[in-house]
Amino acid sequence: MKQPLVLVLAAVVLLPLVVRHAIATEIWIFAIFGLGLNLLLGYTGLLSFGQATFFGSAAYVAGYLLKYYGIGIFTALGVGIGVGALSALVVGYLCVQRAGLYFIMLTFALNQLFYFIAYQWTSVTGGEDGMPGIPRPALLGIDFRQPLAYYVLVSALFLLSLWAMQRIVESPLGKILQAIRENEVRAEALGYNVPRFKLLAFVIGGAFSGFAGVLYAMLFGIVPLEAIGFVFSGNVVFATLIGGSGSLYGPIIGSLVFIWLSESVSVLWARWPLLLGVAFVIVVLFFRGGVVEAWSRIWRFSKRAS
Amino acid sequence: MERRQVLKIGAAAATLGFPAIVRSQPSEIVVLGLWDQTGAFADVGPLNDRGMRMALEERGMKVLGKPIKYITRDGATQAGTSTRRAEEAIDGEGARFMIGPWSSGVALAVSEVAKRKKVLHYFSGGTEDISGARCHRYSFQWAASPYTAAKTVVDNFMKANPKAKRWHLLVADYAFGWSVEKYVKEVGKHHGLEFVGADRHPLGEREFSNYVQKAAANRPDVVAMINFGGDAVGGAREIFNFGLTPKIPLIMTWSSGVEELIQLAPEIRENLWVGTNFYYTVDTPVAKEFVKNYRAKFGTPPGYAPSAAYSMTRLMLAGFDKAKSAEVQDVIKALEGIEVNDLLGRMRVEPATHQTLRPYFFLRCKPKKAMKEELDFADVIATGDAPLPKEYAACKDIGGF
Amino acid sequence: MNLLFGQILNGIATGMLYALMGLGLALITGILNIPNFAHGALFAVGAYLLVTVVGAIGNFWLGLLVAPLGVALLGIAIEYAGIRRLYAAGHDYQLLFTFGLALILNELIIVIWGPVGISHLPPAVLRGGVDLGFTFYPKYRLFVMAVAGLLVVLTWLFLERTRYGAIMRAGIENKEMVSLLGIDIHRLFTVAFALGAYLAGIAGALTAPIRGLSPGMGVDMLGIAFVVVALGGLGNLLGAIAAGLLIGVAQAVVAAYWTEASTAVIFAVMAAVLLVRPQGLFGIR
Numbered sequence: 001m002k003q004p005l006v007l008v009l010a011a012v013v014l015l016p017l018v019v020r021h022a023i024a025t026e027i028w029i030f031a032i033f034g035l036g037l038n039l040l041l042g043y044t045g046l047l048s049f050g051q052a053t054f055f056g057s058a059a060y061v062a063g064y065l066l067k068y069y070g071i072g073i074f075t076a077l078g079v080g081i082g083v084g085a086l087s088a089l090v091v092g093y094l095c096v097q098r099a100g101l102y103f104i105m106l107t108f109a110l111n112q113l114f115y116f117i118a119y120q121w122t123s124v125t126g127g128e129d130g131m132p133g134i135p136r137p138a139l140l141g142i143d144f145r146q147p148l149a150y151y152v153l154v155s156a157l158f159l160l161s162l163w164a165m166q167r168i169v170e171s172p173l174g175k176i177l178q179a180i181r182e183n184e185v186r187a188e189a190l191g192y193n194v195p196r197f198k199l200l201a202f203v204i205g206g207a208f209s210g211f212a213g214v215l216y217a218m219l220f221g222i223v224p225l226e227a228i229g230f231v232f233s234g235n236v237v238f239a240t241l242i243g244g245s246g247s248l249y250g251p252i253i254g255s256l257v258f259i260w261l262s263e264s265v266s267v268l269w270a271r272w273p274l275l276l277g278v279a280f281v282i283v284v285l286f287f288r289g290g291v292v293e294a295w296s297r298i299w300r301f302s303k304r305a306s
Numbered sequence: 307m308e309r310r311q312v313l314k315i316g317a318a319a320a321t322l323g324f325p326a327i328v329r330s331q332p333s334e335i336v337v338l339g340l341w342d343q344t345g346a347f348a349d350v351g352p353l354n355d356r357g358m359r360m361a362l363e364e365r366g367m368k369v370l371g372k373p374i375k376y377i378t379r380d381g382a383t384q385a386g387t388s389t390r391r392a393e394e395a396i397d398g399e400g401a402r403f404m405i406g407p408w409s410s411g412v413a414l415a416v417s418e419v420a421k422r423k424k425v426l427h428y429f430s431g432g433t434e435d436i437s438g439a440r441c442h443r444y445s446f447q448w449a450a451s452p453y454t455a456a457k458t459v460v461d462n463f464m465k466a467n468p469k470a471k472r473w474h475l476l477v478a479d480y481a482f483g484w485s486v487e488k489y490v491k492e493v494g495k496h497h498g499l500e501f502v503g504a505d506r507h508p509l510g511e512r513e514f515s516n517y518v519q520k521a522a523a524n525r526p527d528v529v530a531m532i533n534f535g536g537d538a539v540g541g542a543r544e545i546f547n548f549g550l551t552p553k554i555p556l557i558m559t560w561s562s563g564v565e566e567l568i569q570l571a572p573e574i575r576e577n578l579w580v581g582t583n584f585y586y587t588v589d590t591p592v593a594k595e596f597v598k599n600y601r602a603k604f605g606t607p608p609g610y611a612p613s614a615a616y617s618m619t620r621l622m623l624a625g626f627d628k629a630k631s632a633e634v635q636d637v638i639k640a641l642e643g644i645e646v647n648d649l650l651g652r653m654r655v656e657p658a659t660h661q662t663l664r665p666y667f668f669l670r671c672k673p674k675k676a677m678k679e680e681l682d683f684a685d686v687i688a689t690g691d692a693p694l695p696k697e698y699a700a701c702k703d704i705g706g707f
Numbered sequence: 708m709n710l711l712f713g714q715i716l717n718g719i720a721t722g723m724l725y726a727l728m729g730l731g732l733a734l735i736t737g738i739l740n741i742p743n744f745a746h747g748a749l750f751a752v753g754a755y756l757l758v759t760v761v762g763a764i765g766n767f768w769l770g771l772l773v774a775p776l777g778v779a780l781l782g783i784a785i786e787y788a789g790i791r792r793l794y795a796a797g798h799d800y801q802l803l804f805t806f807g808l809a810l811i812l813n814e815l816i817i818v819i820w821g822p823v824g825i826s827h828l829p830p831a832v833l834r835g836g837v838d839l840g841f842t843f844y845p846k847y848r849l850f851v852m853a854v855a856g857l858l859v860v861l862t863w864l865f866l867e868r869t870r871y872g873a874i875m876r877a878g879i880e881n882k883e884m885v886s887l888l889g890i891d892i893h894r895l896f897t898v899a900f901a902l903g904a905y906l907a908g909i910a911g912a913l914t915a916p917i918r919g920l921s922p923g924m925g926v927d928m929l930g931i932a933f934v935v936v937a938l939g940g941l942g943n944l945l946g947a948i949a950a951g952l953l954i955g956v957a958q959a960v961v962a963a964y965w966t967e968a969s970t971a972v973i974f975a976v977m978a979a980v981l982l983v984r985p986q987g988l989f990g991i992r
Contacts, residue, residue: 020398022393022394022397023394026390047798094981094985098985100798101741101742102937104798105933105936105937106937106981109934109937109974109978112934112974113971113974113977116970116971116974119508119971120967122480126411127479128479128509129414130385130386220386221418222386222389222415222418224386224387224389224415226387227386234806237802238803238806241803245799263394270343270380271814271817271818273344273813274814274815274818277807277809277810277814278807278811279807280804280806284789284803285789285792285804288796288800344822348923349821349822506966506967512921512924513917513918515717515721515959516717516963516966517962517966519710519717519959520714520962520966522713522842523709523713536919536921539826540918543919544917547836547847547917548836548843549843549845569824569825569826569919570826571826
């Protein structure tokens with residue numbers, strides 16, 4: 001169990017030497033986003049296709065306060081967690097009543113609702129243009145406008161998020177959520193209030209997403225409209241599936257692969273989404289379980305061979 | 307082509323590979339074209355690229371004896387993606403000169419990157435804020451001020467149609483639409499116009515029937531659209547289908563010219579009046595040469611998109627020439643107040659606002675029988691270059707470096 | 708008042724298209740139980756195929772006949788080669804697959820037809836409009852309304868009055884039972900997917916002269932199709948039709964008074980209904 005953690009720590013330390021600070025920062029932010037989603041997808045078995053709702057809402061609210069009220073970084077992050085959790089509570093309440101396909105489509109459609117509200121409320125969100133001018137306040141004398149300084153902050157917060165998520169999934173709550181994923185009826189029969197636990201998973205996932213959203217806004221200095229759009233929601237799902245939703249570390253690998261791919265391949269070929277689509281199809285047909293699964297398969301194979 | 311591929315692959319590796327310090331070659335001038343290949347303006351990006359490339363190749367990809375490295379990035383017509391990729395090009399490739407993007411809303415976000423990273427930024431679009439409320443020392447605006455555009459369109463349209471007092475507006479719902487709408491209404495006041503309706507639609511809208519019905523219900527004398535590209539084509543088509551035109555005139559206030567007109571059937575173009583930043587029949591030596599070369603290379607005449615990219619690049623190069631230096635701040639200082647005889651004739655960059663002062667064109671489309679050839683869509687019937695009056699100028703202090 | 712009637716008429720016209728999309732998606736989600744995120748792309752393919760066929764043979768009517776069949780064939784190929792393997796895979800992988808498919812189709816459209824929007828006029832006989840008193844309405848839109856309505860009715864009759872239709876409906880209710888009764892469940896799935904694809908394709912083909920073509924034209928339709936199905940009740944075919952019309956009319960009527968909110972209204976209506984009736988308008992439970 002220790003080994004993956006060591007690898008993650010190594011990645012955090014080495015990544016900024018290999019890629020630009022901004023991209024490295026974005027990777028960890030996306031990983032936090034993925035951790036939140038995977039609590040729902042991997043651990044509870046809920047395919048939430050609207051996580052951008054919480055990510056984007058938190059980004060807008062915290063961004064607005066950062067820009068016009070000059071709040072500090074940790075206040076902003078607190079706001080992000082709060083808004084993420086609250087919006088997840090609202091959406092979750094509407095969605096946990098349903099299961100399966102219905103659930104997926106509901107999360108998607110509610111995401112669209114939030115998107116169009118953000119689109120129309122131009123006086124606050126800037127609509128199509130987004131909300132630029134988000135500052136990165138200093139703290140304790142540290143100027144986070146320096147890319148490296150911000151990277152250190154974000155990666156530290158990422159490690160904190162990873163630790164928190166690990167505690168959650170290893171706790172009794174985590175076990176209950178997994179039990180719900182395995183067999184909802186049995187969990188109900190055992191006396192657990194399944195909808196309530198699903199809602200709790202939603203809220204926690206929303207909190208993580210909101211946290212990531214605020215960090216994203218501060219990274220790029222802008223809250224773009226697409227941060228609350230369904231493409232964003234889709235991206236985090238796909239990244240997590242590619243990494244492997246069955247593991248705590250899947251979203252991390254997924255984030256690394258996805259962001260690296262989308263940034264480097266897009267420079268080469270404008271039609272790179274075609275390759276992305278093909279990658280999805282290949283993963284589904286041959287590599288279900290994602291990179292984590294493929295890796296453990298290779299690991300087991302090589303062990304057998306030796 | 308091979309060399310380009312190799313360069314591209316190297317660029318990709320470099321993008322994710324090594325920090326800029328290790329890679330940049332000090333003698334190269336890296337110029338970024340932020341042109342969309344995906345998203346709402348996916349069809350415009352390639353056109354912009356053509357124009358910019360032509361302007362650079364005219365100089366043999368060199369200026370001041372130094373080689374120019376031209377790189378492009380797909381902004382996806384989204385603020386987040388564009389700012390991200392612009393920063394990556396600046397930090398990773400050492401780009402110090404940026405032209406684009408195409409969307410006004412995205413440009414506002416990119417302009418902030420220019421300010422933060424201290425790179426020269428030339429942009430063409432309908433938002434007045436780049437040379438207005440959000441002006442700063444690093445960004446320049448090529449397109450005519452929305453005031454100039456509105457004045458040219460409204461004044462000249464009213465000259466030809468003095469009785470058309472009831473106007474209905476159909477406006478794209480973002481920075482560009484808002485700016486132009488504001489001035490159409492301002493200028494309209496002087497003509498005693500009554501704006502019976504003004505509806506906003508999202509960028510990329512394709513279902514115009516609801517908007518058109520609403521317009522029809524207001525019984526206007528004229529419908530003026532303030533939108534662009536696919537939106538303008540879709541709107542014009544529906545306005546025709548619902549029988550508003552050709553009975554009442556339709557104005558495309560800020561059109562891309564050829565690129566939109568070519569998508570409209572001759573019936574739809576009847577009683578169509580077009581305001582544009584560039585039309586291919588413009589009579590200047592530079593324009594004639596450009597149109598000739600463009601047509602030879604690509605088959606159709608250029609519209610606003612490639613011409614803007616072409617002209618912005620030429621202006622930027624003129625700045626290099628005048629400054630005799632490739633330092634960003636020297637080029638900026640050279641551009642301030644520069645006067646050239648370029649694509650649109652006499653063009654000047656105003657130092658206080660970084661607004662390019664140049665003519666705006668007003669066209670009237672021809673009926674099918676009057677067309678001399680397949681692409682003879684319209685005649686330029688007027689130009690206007692009234693600059694933004696002082697009382698509207700929102701750029702109070704362009705600031706320092 | 709005239710504006711209101713005009714908008715209602717318009718709403719019914721767009722609502723019919725929404726109903727077609729929703730019906731196709733309801734069939735696929737109901738029978739195959741997969742989230743088909745490629746449904747919007749199939750719509751776009753239908754439009755592009757129409758324009759290509761009409762460009763090649765010069766006849767709109769033939770194009771309208773052939774293009775959706777092309778999409779149906781594409782649907783069969785997709786189901787056979789890919790989706791068939793995923794029935795036991797879980798919704799997340801089905802989603803990833805269909806989304807990947809949507810990306811591939813979208814990008815192929817750009818590669819083949821280019822990123823620029825294409826205009827396509829309706830056939831000469833359907834150009835121009837009719838004065839209906841309260842509004843002047845384009846002939847082609849009336850045609851689309853009629854054809855879409857006819858298709859909806861035909862699909863309905865097929866599902867309600869034919870034996871195979873009954874099998875399909877039974878498949879929505881209880882797949883195991885149907886296969887236990889000796890019916891080839893795999894063929895059922897293929898037919899269902901092909902039919903759903905056909906409906907999406909013909910919706911796209913019909914829309915081409917109205918909205919013009921652009922590679923992203925399927926993306927908005929995807930969202931709307933999902934709303935229609937969620938609102939109508941999953942697997943509920945009558946519900947999909949009713950929901951499509953409701954949404955079309957709501958969008959058009961709101962546009963008359965608060966234009967900017969007309970698209971958001973679609974999702975607001977869905978959220979409002981689901982709050983009161985989580986199973987949708989006609990869903991059971």
